[in-house]
Amino acid sequence: AQSVTQPDIHITVSEGASLELRCNYSYGATPYLFWYVQSPGQGLQLLLKYFSGDTLVQGIKGFEAEFKRSQSSFNLRKPSVHWSDAAEYFCAVGSGQAGTALIFGKGTTLSVSS
Amino acid sequence: KAGVTQTPRYLIKTRGQQVTLSCSPISGHRSVSWYQQTPGQGLQFLFEYFSETQRNKGNFPGRFSGRQFSNSRSEMNVSTLELGDSALYLCASSLGGGRGTEAFFGQGTRLTVV
Numbered sequence: 001a002q003s004v005t006q007p008d009i010h011i012t013v014s015e016g017a018s019l020e021l022r023c024n025y026s027y028g029a030t031p032y033l034f035w036y037v038q039s040p041g042q043g044l045q046l047l048l049k050y051f052s053g054d055t056l057v058q059g060i061k062g063f064e065a066e067f068k069r070s071q072s073s074f075n076l077r078k079p080s081v082h083w084s085d086a087a088e089y090f091c092a093v094g095s096g097q098a099g100t101a102l103i104f105g106k107g108t109t110l111s112v113s114s
Numbered sequence: 115k116a117g118v119t120q121t122p123r124y125l126i127k128t129r130g131q132q133v134t135l136s137c138s139p140i141s142g143h144r145s146v147s148w149y150q151q152t153p154g155q156g157l158q159f160l161f162e163y164f165s166e167t168q169r170n171k172g173n174f175p176g177r178f179s180g181r182q183f184s185n186s187r188s189e190m191n192v193s194t195l196e197l198g199d200s201a202l203y204l205c206a207s208s209l210g211g212g213r214g215t216e217a218f219f220g221q222g223t224r225l226t227v228v
Contacts, residue, residue: 043219
């Protein structure tokens with residue numbers, strides 16, 4: 001069965017420092033992978049997605065992610081974190097069924113210190 | 115254009131009652147999915163509707179049901195509420211093209227069961 005693991009529940013990064021959030025997936029075929037961000041009291045916003053092709057994908061707000069099939073990973077990165085990036089981040093994989101159902105990881109909460 | 119609209123934003127219900135939540139998708143979107151978000155279980159897929167038909171269903175009891183109208187608006191119903199149904203219920207709409215189609219999320223309905 002498909003699954004997503006985000007090993008880090010909570011990460012604190014200094015403003016201006018680089019960020020990497022980890023995501024590992026379990027999926028038999030080529031996965032459809034997504035990163036979403038959720039600010040307090042808000043819905044989810046798509047940061048980026050990967051379906052095929054170039055394994056390094058660029059997203060909004062300066063985020064990027066790299067798909068590594070050999071490691072079953074899709075880690076999210078940002079070279080310089082801003083205080084406004086503090087939020088909860090979710091990695092997701094398409095469920096494999098027809099349609100748009102997503103399987104989410106448990107999320108990583110990012111805190112940014114000044 | 116207007117985003118995904120969920121009503122009401124907050125709801126308090128008593129155990130045993132039933133509740134109906136509403137979701138208006140982005141204009142032109144034909145797919146609506148519902149998710150339950152709790153601190154313990156994270157984000158879990160409930161069901162997806164496409165052109166008034168349920169296309170996918172998650173692993174939830176039959177107390178959870180939904181429907182979609184001809185204008186793509188969707189409702190979900192939870193009968194015989196339990197304390198454990200307290201959660202943020204998120205609706206997502208998409209064009210409905212399939213697994214890779216981007217899903218746009220509403221801000222959610224916060225349901226509290228007392």
